[in-house]
Amino acid sequence: MENIEEKANKYLTKTSRALLNVEDYHQQAKQVLPQMIYDFYSTGSDDQLTLNDNLQGFRRLKLRPKILIDVSSHSTENSINCQTQLLNSTTIISFPCIIAPTALHRLANNEHGELATVRAAVACSTIMCVSTTASTRMELIAEEHRRHIKTNYPQSTSQLWYQLYVLKNRQHSQKLIERAEKCGYKALVLTVDHCHLGNRECDVRNNFSLPNGIQTENLIDDHDYDSEFAKAYRNTVPIDSSLSWKDLKWIQSITSLPLIIKGIIHPDDAREAIKQGIQGIIVSNHGGRQLDTCLSTIDALPDIMNAIRNEKHKIDVYIDGGIRRGTDILKAVALGAKAVLIGRPILWGLAVNGAQGAQNVMEILKKEFQLAMMLCGCRTIEDIIKNDLVVMNNRNNQSKL
Numbered sequence: 407m408e409n410i411e412e413k414a415n416k417y418l419t420k421t422s423r424a425l426l427n428v429e430d431y432h433q434q435a436k437q438v439l440p441q442m443i444y445d446f447y448s449t450g451s452d453d454q455l456t457l458n459d460n461l462q463g464f465r466r467l468k469l470r471p472k473i474l475i476d477v478s479s480h481s482t483e484n485s486i487n488c489q490t491q492l493l494n495s496t497t498i499i500s501f502p503c504i505i506a507p508t509a510l511h512r513l514a515n516n517e518h519g520e521l522a523t524v525r526a527a528v529a530c531s532t533i534m535c536v537s538t539t540a541s542t543r544m545e546l547i548a549e550e551h552r553r554h555i556k557t558n559y560p561q562s563t564s565q566l567w568y569q570l571y572v573l574k575n576r577q578h579s580q581k582l583i584e585r586a587e588k589c590g591y592k593a594l595v596l597t598v599d600h601c602h603l604g605n606r607e608c609d610v611r612n613n614f615s616l617p618n619g620i621q622t623e624n625l626i627d628d629h630d631y632d633s634e635f636a637k638a639y640r641n642t643v644p645i646d647s648s649l650s651w652k653d654l655k656w657i658q659s660i661t662s663l664p665l666i667i668k669g670i671i672h673p674d675d676a677r678e679a680i681k682q683g684i685q686g687i688i689v690s691n692h693g694g695r696q697l698d699t700c701l702s703t704i705d706a707l708p709d710i711m712n713a714i715r716n717e718k719h720k721i722d723v724y725i726d727g728g729i730r731r732g733t734d735i736l737k738a739v740a741l742g743a744k745a746v747l748i749g750r751p752i753l754w755g756l757a758v759n760g761a762q763g764a765q766n767v768m769e770i771l772k773k774e775f776q777l778a779m780m781l782c783g784c785r786t787i788e789d790i791i792k793n794d795l796v797v798m799n800n801r802n803n804q805s806k807l
């Protein structure tokens with residue numbers, strides 16, 4: 407007789423077979439998550455126009471493939487490797503896709519949370535950007551990252567980045583940066599589109615609150631659990647809305663980590679970031695969770711690339727928001743992005759099947775990306791960049807950039 411576990415595994419194998427793409431994972435996650443948590447993950451601010459436009463932006467862009475190019479050698483894994491260069495250190499990830507910082511992974515997978523995500527990042531040789539509002543201590547995530555590489559994936563080139571919200575209390579922010587640096591995070595990602603929490607009406611309607619036992623572990627870590635301070639951090643994150651360009655100098659003065667700014671949409675801000683000596687930017691509108699009717703990220707990218715094209719100091723430009731298919735990754739790279747970051751797709755994977763689910767989501771995107779490259783006549787990442795593959799139907803300018 408089969409025991410319950412075997413039955414569950416069989417069921418999972420069966421359903422996993424039907425999970426062919428990111429949207430399949432989304433629909434499955436919707437089935438398994440409690441409504442309040444599903445809404446917290448999936449919805450956006452106000453009328454959710456930006457949330458939807460991030461997705462539609464990619465769909466509006468059309469590809470014009472090149473033909474009669476020998477892509478038979480394309481099965482080599484190395485042809486889709488992506489190289490990021492921050493400060494003097496080069497990182498090679500398996501394809502141009504990184505795990506975006508998202509809060510509270512234990513809401514999707516109570517048992518392992520971020521520890522499951524980090525295993526997926528290691529297995530897929532990619533970067534995981536850990537959120538300030540993670541539900542697992544950053545030291546434990548770093549430890550699991552090292553352990554999993556050593557024990558199971560010695561060839562993995564995975565790395566950890568740390569995402570920072572600057573808190574009202576600058577000393578607490580400084581402590582977070584110091585901890586991240588000490589336990590081996592390789593870059594600091596400063597989120598700048600969050601001077602105040604966006605108007606997320608679903609969360610208000612659901613009276614969203616954290617279930618018992620799940621909290622933003624890094625923020626209360628060093629403080630007495632029952633102190634007023636700890637209680638204040640448990641359900642809200644007191645983000646410093648006075649943060650401005652001049653504060654970047656302070657951050658740069660207290661860390662030697664490369665600094666990446668996440669949340670840039672305006673070309674002037676991209677130029678300013680370069681002036682300030684920033685190493686990378688992420689074109690992002692926080693997945694449509696902050697300012698509604700904000701320009702979609704893929705629509706924002708070309709003007710940003712144009713604005714910084716002639717700057718002497720070259721930086722890596724990343725993009726997130728609405729990436730659900732390999733063709734989306736290809737379009738982003740074709741328009742100048744070094745790599746994309748994915749937020750919700752990883753949460754869907756985690757909710758459906760923990761570390762394995764998150765890994766599956768990455769692998770699906772990788773396969774789709776590889777196929778899209780072949781069908782566009784691209785043998786390497788450089789081919790994607792130089793082949794002028796993207797047509798923008800929604801602009802007067804019908805061609806790339």
Ligand SMILES: Cc1cc2nc3c(=O)[nH]c(=O)nc-3n(C[C@H](O)[C@H](O)[C@H](O)COP(=O)(O)O)c2cc1C
Pocket residue numbers: 446447448460506507508509537538539569597668690691692693694695726727728729747748749750751
């Ligand atoms: C549930 C959820 C939580 C998020 N938490 C954070 C966070 O803690 N820090 C941050 O910089 N961005 C956060 N983001 C934004 C993501 O980093 C990313 O910009 C966005 O999810 C990309 O869009 P996508 O979900 O369509 O891939 C969050 C997004 C979601 C959906």
